[in-house]
Amino acid sequence: MRVRRVAVLGGGPGGLYAARLLKLTDPACEVTVHEQGDPDSTFGFGVGLAAGTQRKLAAADPDSLRDVLAAGRRHDMRMTGSDGSAADVVRVRNDRLIGIARTELLAILQRHAEKAGVALEFGARRSADELDADLVIAADGVSSATRENGPFGGRVTTGRGLYLWAGTEFALPDALFAPVTTEHGVLVTHAYPYSAERSTFLVETDETTWRRAGFAEIDVAPEASDEVSLRYLERAFAEQLGGRRLIGNRTRWLRFRTVTCERWSAGRTVLLGDAAHTAHYSIGSGTKLAMEDAIALVDALRTAPDRASAFAEYERVRRPAVERLQELARRSALWWESFPLRRHLPAAQLMVAYMSRAGNVPLPRFAGTSPDVVRAALRTYAGEPGPADPAAVTEWVLARQRAAFPAEPVHVDLRDPWGPDGDAVLAGVGGRAVRLTGPAERGAVLTRLDLGERLRIETGSLVEVEAPAALRDDLAAGLVSGRCDRVLLSEEEA
């Protein structure tokens, strides 16, 4: 279809990328981006872009990706054992993962949008209804007024934990996942370098620690950063920071908001990126999702006969991918929220637990890319380093599980093992040995494994998890990560 005039609301990565791709596809189309902020001021520090995203961006627009890669910084991942000891550290190499400053990413996308002929208007907050255009792309972010005021069936749920997005004025050598324990509780950082002299330093904690540390009482002006929290965190993470400062950028404690929408378009308006959906930051996918939305929307506009079918096609293509990532992100968020309970795990096992937390990285694949880490984890699991062939790891783990024990069957079918439904199971079980049974479907099995971990940690129960044999990779990862003591394979279909 041909569109004459398109207005893009929001000059974040999603809006700018959609504008550029549209203009490249149809140079005759007038495209204007309306951004309320200035060209060079934005929230946050760096964002991460993984290999798969880079491949998609390369196919859609190699020119802008070249500049993104040149400005980004590659990094590996480092995990310290849950006791925080510097002697217990493992590293995972990741050749393609880069971090890039959000300001730099936006500057590159602005430049490329203008080069393609997009008009950029900064400094005025606009509403989708007032924009003079045949089609409005509402890429106005997680707090999208377009979504909130429109018939999109938007829903926002808020995470239990709290996070704060800070930065450093030096580049960490690797991405770092490190817990620290203060007199108030456990705080965890996810930090990674994104330029030669900067790193993102995100910290998260649970509500109890946050209250005990007095953070709930801190009141900060809207444009200011929470300096009291930053100074506290500098002291808490002094070792990881090498005694250096943390910097803020409108930095304060937040609870993550997960956005879902029943529909992504109405009339001439279509939602894109965070406006339509968010996925917890611990899977580093918000920017990816917004830019991949842009690719799919512009493809659909190019090939569909009219606006309504283009919007329907965009949603048909993107919704399954988005929902899959949102489910991974939901599991990942629960894993991070419960992170302080894993203080007993050594670094290598913790890394396996981290990689398998959302069910996205099968144990044999991880053993193929990081054999040293998996062998170290297997050594703590079974007292020996495990097979050299990654494909043999799963059977090796299953063959070394603990001997059978008498266990009381407990049927569970719940969504959040760390929430009230999980509390009820804990109260009922009270430390007895159990066999967790339930639906054969994979999501339910992953949840049983997570509940098994909670039971083991909080009640000291011995836990056997029953599941279809087809899910043996998940079960082996569960055993190595301490989510259960034994598995019972059934012949049911997963």
Ligand SMILES: Cc1cc2nc3c(=O)[nH]c(=O)nc-3n(C[C@H](O)[C@H](O)[C@H](O)COP(=O)(O)OP(=O)(O)OC[C@H]3O[C@@H](n4cnc5c(N)ncnc54)[C@H](O)[C@@H]3O)c2cc1C
């Ligand atoms: C702590 C944290 C860490 C993150 N880490 C990562 C990461 O590692 N990797 C990753 O990919 N993503 C990460 N993200 C997510 C990422 O920042 C967002 O998902 C991404 O920016 C979404 O892009 P967007 O274009 O949809 O929205 P945004 O980037 O939010 O852009 C929306 C734009 O719209 C503008 N706007 C809003 N309303 C109006 C209006 N009425 N008029 C004019 N302009 C308006 C805003 O000023 C803003 O510039 C993280 C997010 C958080 C909170």
